[in-house]
Amino acid sequence: MAELRKDPIVGRWVVVNTENPYLPNQFEIKPFEWKGPQGCPFCYGNEHLTPPEIEAISTNWRQPNAPGWTVRVVPNKFPALRIEGNLDKQGNGLYDFSNGIGAHEVIIDNPDHFKGIAELNNWEVECILKAYRSRSLDLRKDTRFKYILIFKNVGAQAGASLEHGHSQLIALPMVPKNVKDEVVGAHHYYEFRERCIFCDIIAYELEVKERIVLETEEFLAFCPLSSRFSFEVWIIPKEHLTDFGVIDDYKISVLAQTLKEVIGRLKKLLGEHPYNYIIHTLPVNTDVHFGYHWHIEIMPKLIRIAGFEAGSGFYVVGTPPELAAKLLRETTL
Amino acid sequence: MAELRKDPIVGRWVVVNTENPYLPNQFEIKPFEWKGPQGCPFCYGNEHLTPPEIEAISTNWRQPNAPGWTVRVVPNKFPALRIEGNLDKQGNGLYDFSNGIGAHEVIIDNPDHFKGIAELNNWEVECILKAYRSRSLDLRKDTRFKYILIFKNVGAQAGASLEHGHSQLIALPMVPKNVKDEVVGAHHYYEFRERCIFCDIIAYELEVKERIVLETEEFLAFCPLSSRFSFEVWIIPKEHLTDFGVIDDYKISVLAQTLKEVIGRLKKLLGEHPYNYIIHTLPVNTDVHFGYHWHIEIMPKLIRIAGFEAGSGFYVVGTPPELAAKLLRETTL
Numbered sequence: 001m002a003e004l005r006k007d008p009i010v011g012r013w014v015v016v017n018t019e020n021p022y023l024p025n026q027f028e029i030k031p032f033e034w035k036g037p038q039g040c041p042f043c044y045g046n047e048h049l050t051p052p053e054i055e056a057i058s059t060n061w062r063q064p065n066a067p068g069w070t071v072r073v074v075p076n077k078f079p080a081l082r083i084e085g086n087l088d089k090q091g092n093g094l095y096d097f098s099n100g101i102g103a104h105e106v107i108i109d110n111p112d113h114f115k116g117i118a119e120l121n122n123w124e125v126e127c128i129l130k131a132y133r134s135r136s137l138d139l140r141k142d143t144r145f146k147y148i149l150i151f152k153n154v155g156a157q158a159g160a161s162l163e164h165g166h167s168q169l170i171a172l173p174m175v176p177k178n179v180k181d182e183v184v185g186a187h188h189y190y191e192f193r194e195r196c197i198f199c200d201i202i203a204y205e206l207e208v209k210e211r212i213v214l215e216t217e218e219f220l221a222f223c224p225l226s227s228r229f230s231f232e233v234w235i236i237p238k239e240h241l242t243d244f245g246v247i248d249d250y251k252i253s254v255l256a257q258t259l260k261e262v263i264g265r266l267k268k269l270l271g272e273h274p275y276n277y278i279i280h281t282l283p284v285n286t287d288v289h290f291g292y293h294w295h296i297e298i299m300p301k302l303i304r305i306a307g308f309e310a311g312s313g314f315y316v317v318g319t320p321p322e323l324a325a326k327l328l329r330e331t332t333l
Numbered sequence: 334m335a336e337l338r339k340d341p342i343v344g345r346w347v348v349v350n351t352e353n354p355y356l357p358n359q360f361e362i363k364p365f366e367w368k369g370p371q372g373c374p375f376c377y378g379n380e381h382l383t384p385p386e387i388e389a390i391s392t393n394w395r396q397p398n399a400p401g402w403t404v405r406v407v408p409n410k411f412p413a414l415r416i417e418g419n420l421d422k423q424g425n426g427l428y429d430f431s432n433g434i435g436a437h438e439v440i441i442d443n444p445d446h447f448k449g450i451a452e453l454n455n456w457e458v459e460c461i462l463k464a465y466r467s468r469s470l471d472l473r474k475d476t477r478f479k480y481i482l483i484f485k486n487v488g489a490q491a492g493a494s495l496e497h498g499h500s501q502l503i504a505l506p507m508v509p510k511n512v513k514d515e516v517v518g519a520h521h522y523y524e525f526r527e528r529c530i531f532c533d534i535i536a537y538e539l540e541v542k543e544r545i546v547l548e549t550e551e552f553l554a555f556c557p558l559s560s561r562f563s564f565e566v567w568i569i570p571k572e573h574l575t576d577f578g579v580i581d582d583y584k585i586s587v588l589a590q591t592l593k594e595v596i597g598r599l600k601k602l603l604g605e606h607p608y609n610y611i612i613h614t615l616p617v618n619t620d621v622h623f624g625y626h627w628h629i630e631i632m633p634k635l636i637r638i639a640g641f642e643a644g645s646g647f648y649v650v651g652t653p654p655e656l657a658a659k660l661l662r663e664t665t666l
Binding site for chain 1: 335337338341345348351353414427429430433482484492503506509512533534558642643646649
């Protein structure tokens with residue numbers, strides 16, 4: 001019989017297929033159809049195909065908008081939101097509106113068209129994380145912004161429109177609903193117990209050991225008990241830290257290692273597959289919630305489901321997180 | 334500039350692309366790859382390929398599990414949940430669990446392998462809706478069940494694993510999170526204003542007229558102001574009704590017409606495309622919430638995004654609902 005499990009943070013129930021668990025080879029994952037670097041706006045020499053860069057990380061002096069960078073941050077060419085103008089929030093009858101003030105940036109992970117997080121070296125992954133941090137710190141100076149959403153889509157099935165490895169950042173003048181649910185849920189728990197729910201989850205997972213993927217000095221990688229997706233992995237700092245934006249250099253280097261290792265193991269186990277990761281962190285320019293704890297959620301997209309779950313809030317997980325964690329623990333690169 | 338809009342029921346913000354609206358021909362919709370009826374367990378003569386039927390609608394007397402039916406309801410061969418056993422809810426540390434008690438049924442819409450809702454006649458669509466109603470009324474007798482989720486996935490990209498037209502029903506021992514958010518949101522509004530928020534939305538939409546697709550004697554079909562998906566359409570009874578399960582025969586016949594007309598227009602405008610619909614209705618065997626109002630949400634899946642939105646709660650809508658509604662109003666079958 002399957003098992004129903006309730007997420008203690010947001011109250012979501014999921015159905016875990018404990019009866020006939022899906023193994024990695026039972027997912028019909030379509031191989032990526034690589035088109036290659038021809039005309040790719042994220043490759044060296046094509047810098048003029050993107051809007052002018054916002055910042056870049058490079059080891060040597062270089063001209064802006066020219067080759068030589070390691071990570072390059074540019075405005076999204078087709079932004080969902082724009083930074084210019086005054087924030088204008090209004091009500092009309094039942095509804096609330098705001099004009100589309102925000103920022104929508106693309107972080108080009110690396111000059112190599114084909115390399116994903118697993119193929120980059122530690123230092124290159126560190127550079128990506130440093131770009132995330134730098135943009136988060138810069139954008140929050142604009143007090144109109146209340147949330148900085150940093151995420152990555154890999155593969156067309158996970159929403160990537162370009163195959164060259166990249167991440168995205170969206171700065172929003174309000175807190176998105178899912179983040180709010182999480183922050184409010186954690187805050188309720190904190191008010192009731194005076195402890196951070198994420199810290200309690202970490203302690204629980206370290207005690208039962210069933211869902212741990214790997215533990216490093218600073219981070220825990222585990223498959224959450226109430227995973228929504230098969231092989232979902234969370235990476236969380238063991239220390240109680242609320243804000244990804246103020247992560248220090250040492251933690252960045254350990255996080256880079258951890259992220260690369262987890263994504264590498266997922267790739268070795270599942271083959272090339274579409275996935276998303278999202279950095280979950282505290283809203284900015286708003287009240288501090290003591291009960292929050294930043295983390296990264298990695299969500300492989302192994303089945304072809306395009307949003308029924310989003311509409312219903314009803315998730316069926318083919319691979320129980322205990323099995324996923326065991327397989328990922330046993331995978332060596 | 335884009336516009337941010339807040340859903341007044343659950344508090345979700347969406348970004349509406351009012352600047353460069355997507356037109357129907359700008360979506361890259363992959364045509365369905367029809368495999369045909371060979372070996373299809375939902376076709377006449379293959380009744381033995383499904384578990385024994387739960388009920389069927391037919392015009393003439395027939396043997397159970399034999400041809401001659403118009404709509405046939407069978408247990409899902411690979412159920413997410415099972416009906417046998419005692420409900421066992423438990424807590425363990427931070428988490429809450431339940432065994433996988435529930436029902437997972439498939440409603441085979443029609444014997445014709447290739448016909449969708451738009452191609453069936455009114456009476457055939459009525460029969461499907463009557464099967465939904467009948468199963469909803471039957472399953473709620475089991476007081477372990479708190480929610481009866483009825484939905485349809487069309488096309489592999491929207492999660493359909495079989496191409497023969499069918500719907501699904503899942504009876505759950507708890508209320509899924511998205512339903513709870515909606516019921517609680519509507520209830521808060523009701524407590525504050527002593528009016529149903531859905532009734533207020535209907536009144537508002539009828540007044541401003543911008544987002545109406547069509548209005549029949551009993552139902553309103555409109556594109557919600559804070560749509561998550563391009564060409565999202567809701568069909569809602571104009572009368573304040575909370576429970577789909579007690580819909581009367583006359584309303585079923587008008588609903589069949591309305592549903593067929595809306596899905597037909599979507600198909601004419603967008604071509605064959607993946608979509609989901611979900612019947613949103615009040616939980617069963619639980620407290621009554623005066624502020625709820627049942628309705629059907631139709632969600633075309635026109636872009637290849639596989640859940641980033643679900644993870645972030647951040648939706649970008651390519652076609653503003655005002656434009657979608659205008660195009661759908663102007664489409665004639």
